[in-house]
Amino acid sequence: MILGGGFGGLWAAKALARAPVQITLLDRRNHHLFQPLLYQVATAALNPGDIAYPIRAILTKQKNARVLLGEARGIVPAERKVMLDDGELTYDYLIVATGATHSYFGKDAWAPVAPGLKSVEDALEIRRRVFLAYEAAEREHDDAAQRAWLTFVVVGAGATGVELAGALGEIGLHTLARDFRRIDPTQVKVLLVEGRDRVLNTYPPKLSDAAQRSLEKRKVEVRVNAMVTAVDPEGVELTYAEGRTERVATRTILWAAGVQGSPLARSLAVPLDRAGRVNVEPDLTVPGHPEIFVVGDLAAATSNGQPVPGVAQGAMQGGNHAAAMIKADLAGKPRAPFRYKDKGSMATIGRTSAVVVIGRAQHHGFLAWLFWWVIHIFYVIGFRNRLSVILSWAWQWLTFRRDVRLITGPVGQLPPVRDIGPEGTPLLPPAAETIRTAE
Amino acid sequence: MILGGGFGGLWAAKALARAPVQITLLDRRNHHLFQPLLYQVATAALNPGDIAYPIRAILTKQKNARVLLGEARGIVPAERKVMLDDGELTYDYLIVATGATHSYFGKDAWAPVAPGLKSVEDALEIRRRVFLAYEAAEREHDDAAQRAWLTFVVVGAGATGVELAGALGEIGLHTLARDFRRIDPTQVKVLLVEGRDRVLNTYPPKLSDAAQRSLEKRKVEVRVNAMVTAVDPEGVELTYAEGRTERVATRTILWAAGVQGSPLARSLAVPLDRAGRVNVEPDLTVPGHPEIFVVGDLAAATSNGQPVPGVAQGAMQGGNHAAAMIKADLAGKPRAPFRYKDKGSMATIGRTSAVVVIGRAQHHGFLAWLFWWVIHIFYVIGFRNRLSVILSWAWQWLTFRRDVRLITGPVGQLPPVRDIGPEGTPLLPPAAETIRTAE
Numbered sequence: 076m077i078l079g080g081g082f083g084g085l086w087a088a089k090a091l092a093r094a095p096v097q098i099t100l101l102d103r104r105n106h107h108l109f110q111p112l113l114y115q116v117a118t119a120a121l122n123p124g125d126i127a128y129p130i131r132a133i134l135t136k137q138k139n140a141r142v143l144l145g146e147a148r149g150i151v152p153a154e155r156k157v158m159l160d161d162g163e164l165t166y167d168y169l170i171v172a173t174g175a176t177h178s179y180f181g182k183d184a185w186a187p188v189a190p191g192l193k194s195v196e197d198a199l200e201i202r203r204r205v206f207l208a209y210e211a212a213e214r215e216h217d218d219a220a221q222r223a224w225l226t227f228v229v230v231g232a233g234a235t236g237v238e239l240a241g242a243l244g245e246i247g248l249h250t251l252a253r254d255f256r257r258i259d260p261t262q263v264k265v266l267l268v269e270g271r272d273r274v275l276n277t278y279p280p281k282l283s284d285a286a287q288r289s290l291e292k293r294k295v296e297v298r299v300n301a302m303v304t305a306v307d308p309e310g311v312e313l314t315y316a317e318g319r320t321e322r323v324a325t326r327t328i329l330w331a332a333g334v335q336g337s338p339l340a341r342s343l344a345v346p347l348d349r350a351g352r353v354n355v356e357p358d359l360t361v362p363g364h365p366e367i368f369v370v371g372d373l374a375a376a377t378s379n380g381q382p383v384p385g386v387a388q389g390a391m392q393g394g395n396h397a398a399a400m401i402k403a404d405l406a407g408k409p410r411a412p413f414r415y416k417d418k419g420s421m422a423t424i425g426r427t428s429a430v431v432v433i434g435r436a437q438h439h440g441f442l443a444w445l446f447w448w449v450i451h452i453f454y455v456i457g458f459r460n461r462l463s464v465i466l467s468w469a470w471q472w473l474t475f476r477r478d479v480r481l482i483t484g485p486v487g488q489l490p491p492v493r494d495i496g497p498e499g500t501p502l503l504p505p506a507a508e509t510i511r512t513a514e
Numbered sequence: 515m516i517l518g519g520g521f522g523g524l525w526a527a528k529a530l531a532r533a534p535v536q537i538t539l540l541d542r543r544n545h546h547l548f549q550p551l552l553y554q555v556a557t558a559a560l561n562p563g564d565i566a567y568p569i570r571a572i573l574t575k576q577k578n579a580r581v582l583l584g585e586a587r588g589i590v591p592a593e594r595k596v597m598l599d600d601g602e603l604t605y606d607y608l609i610v611a612t613g614a615t616h617s618y619f620g621k622d623a624w625a626p627v628a629p630g631l632k633s634v635e636d637a638l639e640i641r642r643r644v645f646l647a648y649e650a651a652e653r654e655h656d657d658a659a660q661r662a663w664l665t666f667v668v669v670g671a672g673a674t675g676v677e678l679a680g681a682l683g684e685i686g687l688h689t690l691a692r693d694f695r696r697i698d699p700t701q702v703k704v705l706l707v708e709g710r711d712r713v714l715n716t717y718p719p720k721l722s723d724a725a726q727r728s729l730e731k732r733k734v735e736v737r738v739n740a741m742v743t744a745v746d747p748e749g750v751e752l753t754y755a756e757g758r759t760e761r762v763a764t765r766t767i768l769w770a771a772g773v774q775g776s777p778l779a780r781s782l783a784v785p786l787d788r789a790g791r792v793n794v795e796p797d798l799t800v801p802g803h804p805e806i807f808v809v810g811d812l813a814a815a816t817s818n819g820q821p822v823p824g825v826a827q828g829a830m831q832g833g834n835h836a837a838a839m840i841k842a843d844l845a846g847k848p849r850a851p852f853r854y855k856d857k858g859s860m861a862t863i864g865r866t867s868a869v870v871v872i873g874r875a876q877h878h879g880f881l882a883w884l885f886w887w888v889i890h891i892f893y894v895i896g897f898r899n900r901l902s903v904i905l906s907w908a909w910q911w912l913t914f915r916r917d918v919r920l921i922t923g924p925v926g927q928l929p930p931v932r933d934i935g936p937e938g939t940p941l942l943p944p945a946a947e948t949i950r951t952a953e
Binding site: 105122123124125129131132135136141143144145206207210213214251253254255256 | 544561562563564568570571574575580582583584645646649652653690692693694695
């Protein structure tokens, strides 16, 4: 039985296609999500449907697999059972691939103010907030309040944070540049806050520098050695390593920091690391339970003494390894430790800009971006999605446009239009006397 | 000032592009919605972004227009004011184009159980319910309850109802046919309920017959002369013209019946028709207020003694007429009555099947469908959307697939998985003894 239809769980299921087993894949969503491109949904470049694919459709031809929609609430290893809200399932082997989310470092009350980016709903919520901020700014007449609507704070300068910040800058600089009448969207300010001393700290320093320069061209101000020490709907407080604090007025805070393992891990009753991830054995199993594998972001795994990074590649390879170990058991062969093969890592900052590391090779700039583009297209599941993503990107690249800008969900409280009453001043500059207004 | 960015309001704004006026277009959404294709979002064939386009982006180059996000709550004709939640706006001319919604004929309590299809949110809610119904059926072990999950009821056999019903049938027959392990989605049953004596009653009887035959090939059972007299989460009661009643067990009821004008009309303090639409003067103005035009679905307009139908063409032409009358006023020319030019009407039933009326010509079948396709592509706003829609449709047509099947929002209560416990029977047929199960 497999818990989770992300890269780890899905790759495990596919690797077991010809094994003499019956697979149940349980996921609380009906779709696999291509999470590396989720920030593009949040920033209106792609439709949710472009990067989400029904798990059933992926496994429809794999006759030894069934897919079940539901959420695992707990695991009882002693009884080989998975508890659901409304029932339980038994297993011979279990592959836990329920992933991780961002961590608010104990301040979970910040979550509603500073949403993270893990699900389609998260992405649509962020999209809603970003584009509503411009609408609110257009209505707002107080300069400081308007400035706060046009200020976006991204917390955490890993790949997701860098990609979000770069895209937010481009939305103001290009996408919306001419769409408003009172505000100038190119005056957007994006703050990228990072607790360590540079952006993309898992990359070589040279690439961090390149990424920062590239971000700064997109109106992103990078604040390193800075911790978020307070969050509220009107702004954020930063405390720098040297002790100084700074208050930034903003109406839009996005969270891309920290790692927090799925709460399901706690029911395994084994030691977890500080981030709530399972300290797995070399073969990715839970200590004392060779029939339970943990793969992907939920596993604190090592390979050749190095921690396996929480990226899609790590999950896919982990899923494949778990499947291989089950097949080895069935064939009466010995288990082997997991060996992570680093195929490189990459992050994109925006149009024509990315950083790429493959082995010792380091690249940044246009060619790196082209490479990023090809790799991501290659991995987007489903031919139709692939075509749609290529089309969207090509169109966006040629025109600077982002067309998936619809705001759905509640509009909430916008600044009042108090100044457009009969006694107020018109929003537009007064028309020349010869022009009869039809407003 | 223009209220509403649908076909009526947007066409009016565009027609005033070179007029010496200042235009404020107010809409509670930030996007124009190509409503004729909304049922395709509800049935997972298109992404919301494919048929929704930011109103700002459409009018970005029209310098005499500003776009404001907000909802009009009332109109005060005597003071030439529009009231918002949070302020008010004055006007010289007003074009009211806030449309209509479905009508529950006084039974508004049915709305949560039987949602209509007017907004992107509505479409996503319907998509969620339709695909969740199959997930629930897959879990359900009681035959009658499973049958209820696989039964879909569509109320109202106008164009929207017919299109929804046809697509629902095709989802079971083709899209999901092989995706489940326990249920057979091709056993889907769709009931299309119509109060009058035939489907598409505004079309010639010959085409109604053709549409009904086409629907029946798609597992749609048509029930005419039938009124819905009760609605609850477990089913629907139909009462036929001859007095007989029938109870249908279903978990999914979609509402596509009736017309109900936007409540804004009431604040005009003029007589409305039974459906809450404004009985406008021949030039589309409100009686006694030549400066207020009502166009589109909210207007009960006549042209040459015939009622103007509540379709996109009627709204576009109405918007153009209102703009022309304002320009006539500014040029000191007399007003003219609105003349609706019927460019024909069409509805699609599914793959390769549609009905089309143009003047005296009536068509159904493949060529009609091809014609429907070309016309709709032509009118979808935005070049990028057009390409994306063509691509999606071509892909879907070739493969029978619908790829935008993600379920977002709450999953809600599914049938319990009670039978898959240690003591229960497995969901899959028992494996052969030689197969070691990894479930």
